[in-house]
Amino acid sequence: MSASVSIGVAAERSGVSPRMVRHYEGLGLLPPVTRTESGYRQYTEADVHTLRFIRRARDLGFSMDEIAELVGLWHDRGRASASVKRIAQQHLGELEQRIAALQSMHRTLSHLVHCCQGDHRPDCPILDDLAR
Structure with a gap:
């Protein structure tokens, strides 16, 4: 280049x-x-x-804030790797929480879909749950 x-x-x-x-x-x-x-x-x-x-x-x-901090650490040759690891561990924890929340949503929605007959009748456990 x-x-x-x-x-x-x-x-x-x-x-x-x-x-x-x-x-x-x-x-x-x-x-x-x-x-x-x-x-x-x-x-x-x-x-x-x-x-x-x-x-x-x-x-x-x-996040952009995390990236800004990581870029600063990347350019700082005197950095402590512990600072980088702290950011990564915090992000990993947040990812694990989001994954757990998504898995919970998946279980709930799977159960509701299974319970819904999906026929011509108007009663629907999915709508009932959403209306709660």
């Missing part, structure tokens, strides 16, 4: 849309980028690498 690339190329190489590149830049997840004389943003290899980092963190479901 050359010294700098346009937003479209940076987006393509990182797997992030140009709109999201601008958004992440606006949030301060990227350092201020240089601009050409005509005002076009120019991104470095390091910027593209950071965008890939952000995309991967988003794929794992980290």
